[in-house]
Amino acid sequence: MSAVLLLFIYDSAHYIDKRLTLMPRRLTHIVGGLVFSLPIVGVSYWGFSENFDYLQLTLVLAISVVCIFIGSILPDLIERPTNPDHRKFFHSWFMLSAFFIVSFVMCFVVVPAYDQKVFIYLIFAFLLGYLSHLLLDATTKKGLKGKG
Numbered sequence: 001m002s003a004v005l006l007l008f009i010y011d012s013a014h015y016i017d018k019r020l021t022l023m024p025r026r027l028t029h030i031v032g033g034l035v036f037s038l039p040i041v042g043v044s045y046w047g048f049s050e051n052f053d054y055l056q057l058t059l060v061l062a063i064s065v066v067c068i069f070i071g072s073i074l075p076d077l078i079e080r081p082t083n084p085d086h087r088k089f090f091h092s093w094f095m096l097s098a099f100f101i102v103s104f105v106m107c108f109v110v111v112p113a114y115d116q117k118v119f120i121y122l123i124f125a126f127l128l129g130y131l132s133h134l135l136l137d138a139t140t141k142k143g144l145k146g147k148g
């Protein structure tokens with residue numbers, strides 16, 4: 001499902017942002033981040049809560065929007081996208097792998113263990129937002145740092 005979503009983000013982003021081959025715009029990162037992350041947060045909540053609660057789900061998703069927003073623009077706030085070579089450590093394949101592993105652990109270990117703790121979902125949402133930024137940057141010509 002994530003692969004299909006990613007393809008969708010990549011494809012629509014190309015229509016929205018012609019500069020994508022070099023540098024996705026901030027808006028592309030925000031929209032891409034939300035489209036990629038929100039369903040995963042929602043599905044995780046739905047799949048892992050023992051007492052499914054629509055009110056809490058709404059709360060989780062609402063605050064997740066803020067967390068994803070921050071996560072999806074943070075890499076470019078740390079390393080300003082003044083040119084296509086701006087991507088350093090916080091835009092690296094190492095960082096991407098680390099976020100992949102941490103998000104994966106959050107999704108399958110931490111979130112189920114702390115079922116009703118809204119806070120856990122918010123960290124998870126932030127991680128997914130950051131992850132989406134790196135994935136989106138990785139699709140560009142320059143890619144991420146460490147791939148040449």
Ligand SMILES: [Zn+2]
Nearest residue numbers: 075076091137
């Ligand atoms: Zn970036």
